[in-house]
Amino acid sequence: MSLLNEYIQKEQQLKKLQEDMQRMEGDQRLKSELEFKDRLEKLMEEFGKVPADIVALFEPHVDPSDLHKTKSTDGRRKRRLKIYKNPHTGEVIETRGGNHKGLRRWKEEHGDDTVESWLVRMED
Numbered sequence: 001m002s003l004l005n006e007y008i009q010k011e012q013q014l015k016k017l018q019e020d021m022q023r024m025e026g027d028q029r030l031k032s033e034l035e036f037k038d039r040l041e042k043l044m045e046e047f048g049k050v051p052a053d054i055v056a057l058f059e060p061h062v063d064p065s066d067l068h069k070t071k072s073t074d075g076r077r078k079r080r081l082k083i084y085k086n087p088h089t090g091e092v093i094e095t096r097g098g099n100h101k102g103l104r105r106w107k108e109e110h111g112d113d114t115v116e117s118w119l120v121r122m123e124d
Contacts, residue, residue, distance in 0.1 A: 081123040084115065092120075 024030050044054065055062055079096040086092075086106060093102050106115045 078124075083120045083123070084118045085120045086118060 040054075044050065081094055081096055084093045084095075084103065084106070091102070093100060093106075095103055103115065106118075
């Protein structure tokens with residue numbers, strides 16, 4: 001895509017976003033939610049509270065430290081399990097990453113594309 005085409009496309013997207021924003025600004029529901037948010041933030045400031053305090057007040061069984069966590073502990077999703085079977089030896093390798101010692105050895109010996117063709121299945 002040429003730079004000019006990309007610029008025109010971005011300009012059209014910007015125009016559409018501006019139209020959407022104007023439409024939303026006229027929506028009474030949005031105005032009401034913004035007013036609620038503003039009042040709540042003022043109250044929290046007045047009483048020296050943070051959002052986690054509010055959650056703890058209304059949902060005491062929720063651990064505030066869990067509010068921003070994703071499913072995995074480090075914030076990343078778990079990689080899919082790949083199962084390869086070497087047709088020459090019958091050896092099977094199960095790995096969630098490409099840094100498996102045996103898989104690297106196979107790729108050095110037979111090439112990346114060949115080894116990738118030995119992929120039997122993938123599991124979550």
